[in-house]
Structure formats: structure tokens, C-alpha cells
Amino acid sequence: MLEGKNVNLRVMEKEDLPLFTEWVNKPQLFFVEKKDGSKIGFIAHFHVLHLGTGSKLLEIGYSLVPSERGKGYCTEAVEIMVDYLFLSRESMRIQACTDIRNLASQKVLEKAGFKREGIMRNAFFWRGKWTEDCLYSMVREEWKEPKILTRT
Numbered sequence: 001m002l003e004g005k006n007v008n009l010r011v012m013e014k015e016d017l018p019l020f021t022e023w024v025n026k027p028q029l030f031f032v033e034k035k036d037g038s039k040i041g042f043i044a045h046f047h048v049l050h051l052g053t054g055s056k057l058l059e060i061g062y063s064l065v066p067s068e069r070g071k072g073y074c075t076e077a078v079e080i081m082v083d084y085l086f087l088s089r090e091s092m093r094i095q096a097c098t099d100i101r102n103l104a105s106q107k108v109l110e111k112a113g114f115k116r117e118g119i120m121r122n123a124f125f126w127r128g129k130w131t132e133d134c135l136y137s138m139v140r141e142e143w144k145e146p147k148i149l150t151r152t
């Protein structure tokens with residue numbers, strides 16, 4: 001369990017799968033739970049294989065149920081995840097991509113301290129159109145120390 005101020009992140013268990021597959025049908029890692037235990041979304045991290053060097057880049061993705069958006073929960077979940085990844089991995093960089101029209105997601109990343117690197121043109125084919133995506137990252141030198149989690 002990764003404990004934040006208003007939400008916790010916990011590893012998904014087998015019994016969580018039906019709810020999760022309702023939201024998105026691909027493997028992810030952490031539910032975002034409120035302190036009363038209600039599940040309000042998920043945050044995932046995954047590796048993007050960089051074929052040239054064989055190195056693995058860490059990327060995160062997230063989504064909350066509509067009724068719980070705009071309350072700061074996702075920003076806190078991203079901050080917890082960044083702390084967790086930099087504390088537990090040797091990675092030098094965490095990245096995230098978001099559709100250029102997704103202002104809420106861009107705001108989340110900026111509030112959590114990510115820097116915008118540029119635009120990925122024709123990034124994904126989504127609902128019949130190629131998207132323009134913003135690429136964001138945080139590098140280890142910018143992170144410095146945990147915001148929410150503690151080193152134990």
C-alpha cells in the first residue's frame with residue numbers, strides 16, 4: 001500500500017479484475033482508492049522499449065471516474081507514483097503522453113512537476129483520427145526528494 005494524504009495506491013488483486021476490465025481492457029498496476037476504500041480510478045506504469053539502445057523508459061498513464069475528477073486526486077496519485085518509481089527503480093526518467101486537447105491531463109503533469117518536451121505528431125490512431133500528443137517527462141535530477149512517500 002502506498003499511502004498519500006487523500007488517496008492510497010494499492011496493487012490490484014485477482015478479485016479486482018472485473019471492475020478494472022470495465023474501465024480499460026489492458027493490464028495496469030495500481031488502483032487509486034480514497035481513504036474510505038472506494039475505488040475511483042487507476043494509475044499505471046509500464047516500460048517503453050527503446051529499440052536503438054535496448055534501454056527501457058518508464059511511462060505512466062491514469063484515469064479517474066468522471067464524478068471524482070477536479071479534486072486533485074490524480075495529481076496526488078502521480079506524485080505518489082513518481083516518488084515510488086524514483087525510490088524503487090534506477091530509472092533516470094519518467095515520461096507521460098497526453099492528447100494535445102486533454103488540458104486536464106496536461107495540468108496534472110505540470111502540477112506534479114513534469115516538463116513539456118514537445119509534440120508527437122500523428123502519435124496514435126484514436127476514434128478515426130491521428131492524434132497530436134504532448135510528451136512530458138520528469139528526470140531524476142528534478143525530483144531531488146520524495147514529496148509524499150517516505151524512504152523506509
Ligand SMILES: CC(C)(COP(=O)(O)OP(=O)(O)OC[C@H]1O[C@@H](n2cnc3c(N)ncnc32)[C@H](O)[C@@H]1OP(=O)(O)O)[C@@H](O)C(=O)NCCC(=O)NCCS
Nearest residue numbers: 062063064069070071072073074075097098103104105107
Ligand atoms: C486527466 C484526469 C486523470 C485528471 O484527473 P483529476 O483528478 O481531475 O486531476 P486534478 O484534479 O489533480 O487536476 C486537474 C486540473 O486540470 C484542470 N482542468 C480540468 N479540466 C480542464 C480544462 N478543460 N481546461 C483546463 N484545465 C482543466 C482542473 O481545474 C485542475 O487544475 P487545478 O487544480 O489548477 O484547478 C481526469 O480528467 C480523467 O480521468 N480524464 C479521462 C482519462 C484521461 O484523460 N486520462 C489521461 C490520459 S493521458
